[in-house]
Amino acid sequence: MKNDPILKDHLKTLNPDELNVLTNLGFRYGERGTHTSRTIMLQELTLLFQSNQKEATRQEYLDSIINDNSLGKPTMSTRKISAQRLTELYGLIPSIPLFRLMSYFWYIDQSSQPLLALLIALARDPLLRITAIPILNLQAGDEFSRSKFNEILEQSAQNRFNEGTLDRVVRNTASSWTQSGHLTGRVIKIRQLVTPTPVVTTYALLLGYLAGYRGESLFSTLWAKVLDMPKSKLIDLALDAKRLGLLEMSQAGGVTTITFANLLTQEERRLIHGSN
Numbered sequence: 001m002k003n004d005p006i007l008k009d010h011l012k013t014l015n016p017d018e019l020n021v022l023t024n025l026g027f028r029y030g031e032r033g034t035h036t037s038r039t040i041m042l043q044e045l046t047l048l049f050q051s052n053q054k055e056a057t058r059q060e061y062l063d064s065i066i067n068d069n070s071l072g073k074p075t076m077s078t079r080k081i082s083a084q085r086l087t088e089l090y091g092l093i094p095s096i097p098l099f100r101l102m103s104y105f106w107y108i109d110q111s112s113q114p115l116l117a118l119l120i121a122l123a124r125d126p127l128l129r130i131t132a133i134p135i136l137n138l139q140a141g142d143e144f145s146r147s148k149f150n151e152i153l154e155q156s157a158q159n160r161f162n163e164g165t166l167d168r169v170v171r172n173t174a175s176s177w178t179q180s181g182h183l184t185g186r187v188i189k190i191r192q193l194v195t196p197t198p199v200v201t202t203y204a205l206l207l208g209y210l211a212g213y214r215g216e217s218l219f220s221t222l223w224a225k226v227l228d229m230p231k232s233k234l235i236d237l238a239l240d241a242k243r244l245g246l247l248e249m250s251q252a253g254g255v256t257t258i259t260f261a262n263l264l265t266q267e268e269r270r271l272i273h274g275s276n
Helices: 005-011 016-025 042-050 058-066 076-090 097-106 110-124 126-130 132-137 146-156 163-180 198-210 215-220 231-243 266-273
Strands: 248-252 255-259
Touching: 016 266, 042 058, 042 076, 042 110, 058 076, 076 110, 097 110, 097 198, 110 126, 110 163, 110 198, 126 132, 126 146, 126 163, 132 146, 146 163, 198 215, 198 231, 198 255, 215 231, 215 255, 231 248
Parallel strands: none
Antiparallel strands: 248 255
């Protein structure tokens, strides 16, 4: 199996063709991230979707935030900044596959929304990705250590950030993992396990599929690990998703095949064809 593409920006192993395909799909790489100043902004994203039609365009999303003040921001500058940060995190463009598919699932199951937001944010914010493995390695009931996460970020960022920026990133990422349900508590944050649905499981598997994984390896990606379920339970959830018509799945001769023909457009299938 190839190196996990979600971590490749740290391993420096992306070739130009891989980078181009993944970027066109909606993945983001590099040394900067939205979490220097914001969280995953779950409340704002929820308000934005509530204020717009399912088929909204990018311009309609931006008009809703800036002109209609659907997020309830106090000034024009905060409206514009919010629009910029939400665009960084989610894309807000229907032609971006990661956003189109996330927004499709968003309207299917309200209980899946916090995890859907986290999953796409992990694909689009390198700083949030840095914190994923340390969070997922915590056992249920473990305390979130700000000092430990500060050290991890400092090492991963190779001293690019000053102390104040690092503190903001730790605070914002801790808030994001709290919004997703992986942490609980205000001052002292404790790790807790999330409960994924067939809908959010489909999106997690789909992200791995778009990134180049196939078969049972889809259950071992970072997105799958975010769901806090052993492989056997994820397979059960995938079978539930199959019964709901969200994916195609077959198991024969020890080989698992998962596809998403009903979800991907012809252009999206063309885009990923030569890269996987």
